[in-house]
Amino acid sequence: MLGSLLIVAGIWAGALWLSYQRAAAQIEQLMDAHLAQSAGLLLSQLNDDLDDDDLDLSAFRMRAPLAVQVAYQVFDEDELLIRSSNAPRQAMSRRQGFDHVEIDGSVWRVFTQRHPYEDELSLSIAEHADARADLLDAIMRTQFWPMLIALPIVGILLLLLINRGFKPLQRVADELAARRPDQLTSIQLAVPSELAPVIERINGLFSQINAMLTRERRFTADAAHELKTPLAGIKAQLQVAERLSVTGGNTAEPINKALRATNHTIALSEKLLTLSKLDAGAFSLTMQPVSPIIEAVVDELDYERQSHDAQIKTQLDPSIELPIEPTLFAAMVRNLIVNAWRHNQTPVTVNIVLSTRPDGVQLTIGDDGQGVSNEEIEHLTERFYRVNHDQAATSGLGLSIVAGIASLHQAALTFRQSDTAGLEVGLYFQAKCDSALHQPLCN
Numbered sequence: 512m513l514g515s516l517l518i519v520a521g522i523w524a525g526a527l528w529l530s531y532q533r534a535a536a537q538i539e540q541l542m543d544a545h546l547a548q549s550a551g552l553l554l555s556q557l558n559d560d561l562d563d564d565d566l567d568l569s570a571f572r573m574r575a576p577l578a579v580q581v582a583y584q585v586f587d588e589d590e591l592l593i594r595s596s597n598a599p600r601q602a603m604s605r606r607q608g609f610d611h612v613e614i615d616g617s618v619w620r621v622f623t624q625r626h627p628y629e630d631e632l633s634l635s636i637a638e639h640a641d642a643r644a645d646l647l648d649a650i651m652r653t654q655f656w657p658m659l660i661a662l663p664i665v666g667i668l669l670l671l672l673i674n675r676g677f678k679p680l681q682r683v684a685d686e687l688a689a690r691r692p693d694q695l696t697s698i699q700l701a702v703p704s705e706l707a708p709v710i711e712r713i714n715g716l717f718s719q720i721n722a723m724l725t726r727e728r729r730f731t732a733d734a735a736h737e738l739k740t741p742l743a744g745i746k747a748q749l750q751v752a753e754r755l756s757v758t759g760g761n762t763a764e765p766i767n768k769a770l771r772a773t774n775h776t777i778a779l780s781e782k783l784l785t786l787s788k789l790d791a792g793a794f795s796l797t798m799q800p801v802s803p804i805i806e807a808v809v810d811e812l813d814y815e816r817q818s819h820d821a822q823i824k825t826q827l828d829p830s831i832e833l834p835i836e837p838t839l840f841a842a843m844v845r846n847l848i849v850n851a852w853r854h855n856q857t858p859v860t861v862n863i864v865l866s867t868r869p870d871g872v873q874l875t876i877g878d879d880g881q882g883v884s885n886e887e888i889e890h891l892t893e894r895f896y897r898v899n900h901d902q903a904a905t906s907g908l909g910l911s912i913v914a915g916i917a918s919l920h921q922a923a924l925t926f927r928q929s930d931t932a933g934l935e936v937g938l939y940f941q942a943k944c945d946s947a948l949h950q951p952l953c954n
């Protein structure tokens with residue numbers, strides 16, 4: 512702040528110096544013009560009486576009240592005809608026009624001009640340099656000194672106003688400095704209207720961070736709880752196998768159970784990792800054909816489909832392209848297909864339909880199983896929620912992942928009872944014609 516004031520003061524001082532120089536130049540021009548005018552007046556008087564040794568300057572002095580120190584000389588070639596009482600006998604200047612000369616230790620500004628009709632006559636009129644300095648000093652006192660006096664006053668006022676203006680910001684800084692790292696409540700301070708938007712943005716950021724931390728704490732607690740059970744089961748089965756190996760018993764069954772629990776834990780960890788990436792939002796969308804991705808997922812699940820005695824029927828429009836992240840989109844389709852047979856009694860048929868609508872694209876994945884109740888539908892996307900109270904077979908994260916991927920793709924996710932009594936999951940991708948990425952859907 513002090514540096515800024517010094518810069519302002521420097522600019523002000525520079526402006527004053529330039530103004531002083533300009534005023535000095537203008538005064539010099541003005542006084543030179545006055546000398547030339549005075550010379551013309553004296554020459555006109557010479558026309559009336561060249562023999563008058565005591566030339567009357569009353570008219571000249573009345574017309575030039577500022578020139579109180581004026582001297583003049585009239586020469587006829589080298590002969591001095593007349594002079595003022597304060598002029599020397601020797602010629603002040605032989606140079607036509609303006610000149611600076613020193614007379615008796617004082618500097619004079621001299622203007623010399625020849626008579627317009629009598630070329631041998633010349634007039635020199637001089638003004639003491641002190642007169643010009645006095646005039647400039649008078650202007651400085653009346654014009655510039657008030658400005659110089661006002662500068663520190665204005666500087667003090669600016670400091671007071673700036674300090675007053677920054678006090679609300681300082682209160683906000685003190686409030687933030689006094690907070691604990693986990694204190695994310697809104698700032699409640701009376702601030703000027705200019706600072707209010709900043710406080711609103713900070714409070715909004717606090718709210719977002721608090722919501723994110725809350726989700727992370729809940730997710731961490733739920734993940735720890737969910738991982739604790741299979742890990743404890745793996746440990747128990749391995750302990751059983753260890754005892755059986757000592758007694759010579761059959762260890763195949765506990766080892767197989769431990770392997771199944773390990774596979775379940777690995778799948779759960781992968782889903783937790785996917786959810787973590789979704790929360791971070793570290794993905795970008797590109798326009799991709801959708802049908803090949805769905806067909807690749809169906810082929811990938813063919814072995815698992817057969818083991819669950821399930822059928823998959825597809826009705827796909829191969830011309831449809833969507834702005835998607837291919838890996839996540841495939842994971843979303845895979846979760847929906849697998850959920851269809853894992854939560855239903857076999858045999859089960861899964862129907863996949865990809866079609867266009869006037870204002871977007873609809874992807875529907877339904878089954879002909881027993882479905883879910885309306886009460887359960889409300890909780891399907893909650894993390895670690897399991898349908899039909901199936902607490903061991905699944906992780907309860909599949910539809911949470913689906914919901915996160917759908918949100919990333921800005922797709923509307925819906926659940927309803929299908930016409931075949933099973934569950935039908937709908938994903939609606941609305942075309943946004945103001946977005947370059949969605950332009951193919953708007954054509």
